[in-house]
Amino acid sequence: MTVPAEPRASTARGGRTLAPAALPTPLTPVADPLLAAAGVELRLKRDDLAHPTVPGNKWRKLAPNLERAVAEGCRGLLTYGGAYSTHLRATAAAARALGLASVGVVRGEELAAAPRNWSLRAAEAAGMVLEFVPRAAYRALASGAGEDRPGYLVLPEGGSNALAVRGAAEIAAELPDLGGRDLVCCPVGTGGTLAGIAAGLPPGARALGVAVLKGAGGYLEGEVAALHRAAYGREFGNWQIHHGHHCGGYGRVPAGLEEFAAAFERRHGVPVERRYVAKTLQAVYDLAAAGQLPPGTRATVVVTGVPDPVGPG
Numbered sequence: 001m002t003v004p005a006e007p008r009a010s011t012a013r014g015g016r017t018l019a020p021a022a023l024p025t026p027l028t029p030v031a032d033p034l035l036a037a038a039g040v041e042l043r044l045k046r047d048d049l050a051h052p053t054v055p056g057n058k059w060r061k062l063a064p065n066l067e068r069a070v071a072e073g074c075r076g077l078l079t080y081g082g083a084y085s086t087h088l089r090a091t092a093a094a095a096r097a098l099g100l101a102s103v104g105v106v107r108g109e110e111l112a113a114a115p116r117n118w119s120l121r122a123a124e125a126a127g128m129v130l131e132f133v134p135r136a137a138y139r140a141l142a143s144g145a146g147e148d149r150p151g152y153l154v155l156p157e158g159g160s161n162a163l164a165v166r167g168a169a170e171i172a173a174e175l176p177d178l179g180g181r182d183l184v185c186c187p188v189g190t191g192g193t194l195a196g197i198a199a200g201l202p203p204g205a206r207a208l209g210v211a212v213l214k215g216a217g218g219y220l221e222g223e224v225a226a227l228h229r230a231a232y233g234r235e236f237g238n239w240q241i242h243h244g245h246h247c248g249g250y251g252r253v254p255a256g257l258e259e260f261a262a263a264f265e266r267r268h269g270v271p272v273e274r275r276y277v278a279k280t281l282q283a284v285y286d287l288a289a290a291g292q293l294p295p296g297t298r299a300t301v302v303v304t305g306v307p308d309p310v311g312p313g
């Protein structure tokens with residue numbers, strides 16, 4: 001199933017609707033002497049502005065799955081995530097708006113008895129039922145392959161399935177006049193967003209993913225290729241993943257990255273989500289400064305999310 005063309009951004013069930021996304025999202029140039037010195041142009045694809053409760057790549061990946069859940073008469077959604085998962089919060093909010101139930105399977109059995117952090121609290125407040133599983137068991141469960149919950153559409157961790165990849169391809173389709181000098185950049189957690197962007201590019205343009213996980217070389221490439229096969233029945237050769245800017249691993253925001261992101265916000269007035277978007281932006285700046293992006297490159301960084309509303313806790 002694809003995202004319907006018109007109106008492609010809203011979906012309804014029994015009179016309950018999810019407010020439509022503001023699409024296409026803005027494309028804004030960033031003037032920066034640091035990049036100009038390297039002959040690199042930067043633009044931001046502001047997917048963070050797509051939707052108030054289902055922002056960024058969450059909208060792109062969830063919208064086609066929500067359409068499916070509604071079309072198939074599902075009573076709810078079941079999905080997987082960590083203690084601060086944006087995907088769980090967005091799924092809970094979207095499900096509630098559509099009158100669907102939602103279940104979130106959370107990594108970390110010990111969290112069941114602990115006071116809820118702000119993120120899990122928000123998911124529960126939106127009606128999500130949380131189930132906590134041991135960390136050792138989580139990885140095997142999170143593909144959703146073994147889950148059989150009658151009436152529920154099961155989405156893998158991060159929501160990255162074939163429908164999600166096709167939804168993320170819309171990001172690339174919204175970019176006009178792409179050609180050989182274009183590099184469309186995004187963070188990589190589970191790989192669905194990168195897979196979609198690469199699939200949506202015209203010939204000549206390339207996609208660059210920035211891994212936010214440590215030690216994921218090979219693994220993430222395999223995930224993206226598998227998603228391409230699942231969504232399109234073939235692989236694509238127009239993308240690669242950079243593994244040099246995970247900054248210590250998932251969720252790590254070292255002082256240097258924090259300074260970079262805060263300086264970017266001050267200079268350009270754009271809020272920078274730290275765990276994904278900041279790493280991607282910093283990678284583009286560092287690759288440009290190191291001469292690893294050919295002069296004339298036009299880099300488009302997809303702003304895939306919004307900063308956390310509060311710090312950990």
Ligand SMILES: Cc1ncc(COP(=O)(O)O)c(C=O)c1O
Nearest residue numbers: 188189190191192193276304305
């Ligand atoms: C803001 C943000 N950007 C990027 C990603 C990673 O996207 P993907 O899992 O499709 O690689 C996530 C997590 O899903 C995210 O929350």
